[in-house]
Amino acid sequence: MELVVLDNVKKSYVNGEVLTPALKGISISISSGKFISFVGPSGSGKTTLLNLIGCLDKPTEGKVFVTGTEINRMDRKTSAKFRGDNIGFIFQNFNLIPVLTVYENIEYPLIMVQNVPPEKRKQKINDLLEKVGMTDQKNKYPAQLSGGQKQRVAVARALVAEPKLVLADEPTANLDHVTAYKVIGLMHGMKKDFNTTFIFATHDQKIVGEAEIIYTMEDGLITKKQENTISGEVSR
Amino acid sequence: MKSIIKIAWRNLLRYTRRTLLTASLIAVGVALVIVFGGIGNSFKSEVIGILTNSNLGDIQIHKKGYVGSIDNLPLDISIPEKGLKKIESLLDNNPEIKAYSPRIRFGAMVSNFVQTTNMRLTAVYPEKESKTCSALAKRIKEGDSNPESFVSHGSIVIPLNISTGMNLKLGDDIVLVATNKDGSVNGMTFKVSGISENILGPQGKDGYIHIDDAKSLLRIENGEITEIAIKLNNFSKLSSVYAGLKNELMGIQGEKTAKPMFEIHTWEELSPFASIAKIVTLLIMVVRLVLISIVLISILNVMMMSVYERIGEIGTIASIGTLPSKILALFLTEGLLLGFFSAIAGNVIGMIIILIISAAKLNFTFGMMEISLAPQIPTAEVVFALVIVVIISALASLQPAFKASKMEPVEALRHV
Numbered sequence: 001m002e003l004v005v006l007d008n009v010k011k012s013y014v015n016g017e018v019l020t021p022a023l024k025g026i027s028i029s030i031s032s033g034k035f036i037s038f039v040g041p042s043g044s045g046k047t048t049l050l051n052l053i054g055c056l057d058k059p060t061e062g063k064v065f066v067t068g069t070e071i072n073r074m075d076r077k078t079s080a081k082f083r084g085d086n087i088g089f090i091f092q093n094f095n096l097i098p099v100l101t102v103y104e105n106i107e108y109p110l111i112m113v114q115n116v117p118p119e120k121r122k123q124k125i126n127d128l129l130e131k132v133g134m135t136d137q138k139n140k141y142p143a144q145l146s147g148g149q150k151q152r153v154a155v156a157r158a159l160v161a162e163p164k165l166v167l168a169d170e171p172t173a174n175l176d177h178v179t180a181y182k183v184i185g186l187m188h189g190m191k192k193d194f195n196t197t198f199i200f201a202t203h204d205q206k207i208v209g210e211a212e213i214i215y216t217m218e219d220g221l222i223t224k225k226q227e228n229t230i231s232g233e234v235s236r
Numbered sequence: 237m238k239s240i241i242k243i244a245w246r247n248l249l250r251y252t253r254r255t256l257l258t259a260s261l262i263a264v265g266v267a268l269v270i271v272f273g274g275i276g277n278s279f280k281s282e283v284i285g286i287l288t289n290s291n292l293g294d295i296q297i298h299k300k301g302y303v304g305s306i307d308n309l310p311l312d313i314s315i316p317e318k319g320l321k322k323i324e325s326l327l328d329n330n331p332e333i334k335a336y337s338p339r340i341r342f343g344a345m346v347s348n349f350v351q352t353t354n355m356r357l358t359a360v361y362p363e364k365e366s367k368t369c370s371a372l373a374k375r376i377k378e379g380d381s382n383p384e385s386f387v388s389h390g391s392i393v394i395p396l397n398i399s400t401g402m403n404l405k406l407g408d409d410i411v412l413v414a415t416n417k418d419g420s421v422n423g424m425t426f427k428v429s430g431i432s433e434n435i436l437g438p439q440g441k442d443g444y445i446h447i448d449d450a451k452s453l454l455r456i457e458n459g460e461i462t463e464i465a466i467k468l469n470n471f472s473k474l475s476s477v478y479a480g481l482k483n484e485l486m487g488i489q490g491e492k493t494a495k496p497m498f499e500i501h502t503w504e505e506l507s508p509f510a511s512i513a514k515i516v517t518l519l520i521m522v523v524r525l526v527l528i529s530i531v532l533i534s535i536l537n538v539m540m541m542s543v544y545e546r547i548g549e550i551g552t553i554a555s556i557g558t559l560p561s562k563i564l565a566l567f568l569t570e571g572l573l574l575g576f577f578s579a580i581a582g583n584v585i586g587m588i589i590i591l592i593i594s595a596a597k598l599n600f601t602f603g604m605m606e607i608s609l610a611p612q613i614p615t616a617e618v619v620f621a622l623v624i625v626v627i628i629s630a631l632a633s634l635q636p637a638f639k640a641s642k643m644e645p646v647e648a649l650r651h652v
Contacts, residue, residue: 051646054555056555056644056645056646056649057644057646076560077559077560077561080554080557080558080559080560081557081559082557083555083556083557084556084557084558085557087557089552089555089556091552091649095548095549095551095552095649097243097549097552097553098250098549099243099246099247099249099250100243100246108553108556109556109557111239112239112240112553112556112558112562113556113557113558113559157556161557
């Protein structure tokens with residue numbers, strides 16, 4: 001079964017009396033365990049598409065299926081629960097909760113979204129902290145971390161609930177070259193370890209180069225699909 | 237819930253200056269309620285204590301219609317001996333009654349053979365009166381102040397203003413001339429045995445004689461009296477004891493009229509200070525309303541700012557999968573914690589101020605009364621302030637919390 005299916009998805013925004021189409025009919029299928037990148041210029045509809053797949057927004061027309069569930073019919077509570085159980089998010093600005101430590105930020109989805117028992121929680125978080133190389137920093141607050149460290153914590157937070165799908169909107173945009181490669185490498189490793197599908201919206205060539213499938217978007221449409229056969233190794 | 241409290245608490249500490257300012261404002265409001273409540277209640281209970289222990293008693297019983305004409309001190313609206321016995325039987329069998337004192341109150345002309353003036357007189361059995369109004373004997377500043385015998389046959393306790401005005405001293409003779417209920421006039425000579433402070437203001441002219449002397453002066457041959465003053469074991473049970481006695485008294489009806497023979501009143505219905513006490517209570521209510529306004533505006537303001545500043549963060553936690561109800565709980569808890577701890581701080585400050593005032597023992601004169609202000613920590617005000625602040629904090633946080641929980645994650649994430 002396909003993990004994500006979009007069937008003629010359209011999305012328009014109303015700005016005053018002006019109707020602005022953001023997506024003009026997208027139909028794609030994405031299978032599990034893939035590293036996928038949506039590329040294109042600003043305003044091409046990448047973020048809108050991610051928001052629809054991420055159950056954060058609803059399409060104007062068409063259907064969105066994630067893990068076989070039609071998500072565009074869900075109410076607020078159901079979609080929140082669905083996101084918590086199935087989707088992880090990585091943001092451009094890291095979006096860590098500033099009043100929580102590294103450990104607590106990763107723990108957040110397990111306490112506030114899922115109800116994971118303390119012992120299991122501790123084990124999962126410590127494993128992830130080790131994987132993202134943040135064990136030594138676990139008691140620090142986000143303000144005490146560098147950009148790369150923050151994004152590593154964000155990756156751990158996105159994966160801690162073991163989602164089937166991780167959506168990342170410009171995850172390396174605020175990172176320097178070296179750090180960006182490290183984060184991409186980390187996500188690659190996570191994909192292998194957890195068989196998680198990563199979908200990126202980006203114009204960062206570093207990510208594009210690592211993606212298995214690259215969708216190019218222009219003006220609300222997918223204009224090109226490219227399969228990258230050398231992906232899976234993070235080149236430096 | 238533990239995690240929600242932890243996050244809410246840390247968010248409060250995140251904006252330390254703003255949290256402290258808001259908490260200080262609420263704490264000052266709460267302290268104001270505690271201090272004002274403590275002082276107001278202390279003032280009321282002190283004055284009520286002086287009035288009831290010196291003169292009024294907690295409750296009074298009269299013949300029906302007496303209180304309506306009380307300014308005239310009518311002798312023809314009196315409690316007959318038979319009625320008195322029935323009432324005494326009721327009172328003797330009531331465990332809430334500490335003491336009672338039958339009285340004859342009347343007006344008389346007093347003469348020192350040079351000057352004449354009018355005077356209100358209360359004729360009492362001294363031992364019964366002292367048990368009912370325990371502070372009365374203590375107010376006798378000159379002469380015999382023995383509670384058991386402060387008035388004896390042929391003696392009179394006169395108020396300070398009569399003593400001063402007519403230049404009367406202990407041991408001086410005076411003549412009382414009074415009209416009995418049939419209209420005939422009689423006079424008797426008394427010796428001044430005591431001079432008392434006056435509690436009812438400079439215009440008051442209240443003296444005390446023995447009830448047997450009053451019966452002679454007024455030619456009362458049976459056991460008639462005009463009022464019974466009652467002291468309760470527990471003043472806080474005033475309302476219930478009053479209601480019970482009233483109910484029992486209604487059962488004593490006149491043989492001819494088949495209507496209740498007696499009327500019963502608490503001190504509140506007999507003293508103008510009851511109005512002042514009500515004003516003090518009203519002022520305490522006003523201070524409480526001010527507190528409610530302070531809490532409502534402060535918490536609403538701080539929580540709205542909190543929501544607007546954290547729109548992006550709300551978007552993040554919502555997109556991660558936090559349920560709207562938990563987002564609501566997060567902000568509600570934040571407001572509640574702010575209110576709760578501010579109220580605790582305010583209560584502590586208020587109690588410290590009360591203890592300082594109490595230790596300082598502030599004295600001042602109210603009318604002719606020396607009031608010693610020693611406020612107790614008003615438990616009711618402390619509990620009220622805590623409960624009301626928490627409730628108002630919850631109400632004030634509701635709107636911002638609802639706003640946060642209703643935010644669309646995609647729109648909140650776009651917010652910079």
